[in-house]
Amino acid sequence: MLILTRKLGESVQIGDGVTVSVLGIKGGHVKLGITAPPETQVLRDELARGIKEINLKASRVAGDDLARLASSWDKGMLKVEGTGED
Amino acid sequence: MKIKTSRFGDLEIDGGKILFLPEGVLGFPAHKRYILLDDDRQGPFIWLQAVDNPELAFIVIDPLALDESFDVRLYPKDLSELKADGMRDVSFLVIVTVRREEPPCIILNMQGPLAINHKKLVGKQLVLSSHDVPVLLVPQAS
Numbered sequence: 001m002l003i004l005t006r007k008l009g010e011s012v013q014i015g016d017g018v019t020v021s022v023l024g025i026k027g028g029h030v031k032l033g034i035t036a037p038p039e040t041q042v043l044r045d046e047l048a049r050g051i052k053e054i055n056l057k058a059s060r061v062a063g064d065d066l067a068r069l070a071s072s073w074d075k076g077m078l079k080v081e082g083t084g085e086d
Numbered sequence: 087m088k089i090k091t092s093r094f095g096d097l098e099i100d101g102g103k104i105l106f107l108p109e110g111v112l113g114f115p116a117h118k119r120y121i122l123l124d125d126d127r128q129g130p131f132i133w134l135q136a137v138d139n140p141e142l143a144f145i146v147i148d149p150l151a152l153d154e155s156f157d158v159r160l161y162p163k164d165l166s167e168l169k170a171d172g173m174r175d176v177s178f179l180v181i182v183t184v185r186r187e188e189p190p191c192i193i194l195n196m197q198g199p200l201a202i203n204h205k206k207l208v209g210k211q212l213v214l215s216s217h218d219v220p221v222l223l224v225p226q227a228s
Contacts, residue, residue: 039162041215048213051198052113055211058144058183058195059114063093065184066145070128072190079191080224083198 054083089121090140097123097135104137105202107209108167111181112198117142120209122179134179134200146179147194153223158199158212167210168203175205180222196222 004012011021017037024031034042072078087101105120119137126133130151136142149156158178160168170176179200185191196219202209 041161041163043213043215047197047215048112051195051211051213054183054193054195054198055111055113055144055181058181059142061143061145061182061184066126066128066131066133069145069182069184069190069192070131073129073131077189079189080194081191082194082196082222083219 050083089135089137091135091143092141093143094123094126094133094135099137103207105207105209107200107211109210111144111200112211112213114139114142122146131182132179134181145182145184146200147182149178149180149194149199149220149222156220156222158201158214158220159218160201160212164201164210164212168201168208169206170203170208175203177202177204194222196220 006012006022008022008025011019013019017035018040019033019035021033021035022030023033036042069078087099089097089099091097099121103121105122107118107120109115110118111120114136117136117139120134121137123133123135130147132146132148134144134146156178160173160176165172165176168176179202181195181198181200183193183195185193197214197216198211199214199220200209200211
């Protein structure tokens, strides 16, 4: 792993179009500004971990759950929530 | 071909319909082959059964069955991993978590939809950053 020390306002360039700048430091938090081409996906590291946990929970589904859900759905009685909605 | 499942017993499936997820589903990287049990589809709900692990299955929904405007932006990297020529080759499935409560409640994993190239039967689970997560307009209970 390459380890660099940067001061407030300084940046690091990665490859051809990615720049990471230190915009602020406060307490234990570092505010980063990331410039990247639109085809480059930038993700918080913990996102994939969260999805993994949701998948594990979802896999504990019972064989009769689908029929139960479908019947509640037909009766308009199914409560539906989504992740990632603020 | 025949596969074993813990929920549905032995199943005869069409080997030509097996979905290949090269990275698996997040948390289950070892299992890369899945089959959609279309015949058991009820409403928007479909079983996604792992071919090589009898115990691994998910309930998924076809988001278009709930909301015709459902759409996800794919990166060129995703399209190439899916071996897709364009968005028209790609459809989506959303994994459902069932909450044990009455009336039943489900949570749709909108942050990690499965993108499927339905022509070449290749898929991957996407990880969407919060501003890319689609909002699914679910019809209200009547």
